[in-house]
Amino acid sequence: MTEIRFQIDENGIGLVEIDRPHVRNALDWSSMERFAEIVEQAHQATDIRALIVTGAGQAFVSGGDLSVLQHYPLPEHGERLATIMGDALRRLEDLPYPTIAAINGPARGGGAEVAMACDLRVMAEDASIGFVHTRLGIVTAWGGGQRLLRTVGYARALELLTTGRVISPDEAYFLGMVNIISPAGEALSTAKILAGQIASNPADCILATKRFLRRGLTEPEEVALAAERAEFPALWDTEFRRQAVARFLKKSKKAIQDLVERKNMLSGDSKA
Helix, strand or coil: CCCEEEEECCCCEEEEEECCHHHCCCECHHHHHHHHHHHHHHHHCCCCCEEEEEECCCCCECCECHHHHCCCCCHHHHHHHHHHHHHHHHHHHCCCCCEEEEECCCEECHHHHHHHHCCEEEEECCCCEECCHHHHCCCCCCCHHHHHHHHHCHHHHHHHHHHCCEECHHHHHHCCCCCEEECCCCHHHHHHHHHHHHHCCCHHHHHHHHHHHHHHHHCCHHHHHHHHHHHHHHHHCCHHHHHHHHHHHHHHHHHHHHHHHHHHHHHHHHHC
């Protein structure tokens, strides 16, 4: 139970940390089931504003724990493997608030799929990511192929999946797979800063934004546009919005007054 930790801090930042250093945070049956349980706990929590997923130590997640899974070679075992984490990552994707993968080290195979199931990704400059499934004669089973397709497009997804090539943070950033590259050892701290920036804004606004963006991934454009528009009226009628507008107008008025005074001073100097 302690191999995967789940906690929520005072700012509403949730953290899921996989800690199996002896296998570079690879997942066996029990840890996969534990991960799925934690995702369900995250769905039930009412005080989370953003959730970070990371690995402890020097690795993110190196996929399934082959030292254990090799003893389960039958198709029904493969179906079980695909189902537990496939369902868990779908539920992770369905969380109403933003999720962030803090890729602190190598993400391989299923670990790359875990990263792609998050909404956002922070990657340390000494980390790497690779969909290495084909090297083992298998394909993605946890939804990573479809998520990669949505992110990088057909041709690049096909190339990465069929070659099993491991890529650097710079290439991952270029392909749009990574939002931020952090210094070595700072993926988690950088992800916490990003999560804090998200959590500092009104929760209703953040939840609405994720809702309508995700509609745009699967719905026709007209339906997605209507969903986006439908989120707006209730957010317009909030005390937060009224106070924010008042602060903006006050600041804007002050800026105009300062500009006028500066112009008058310059005009007076030129006449003198």
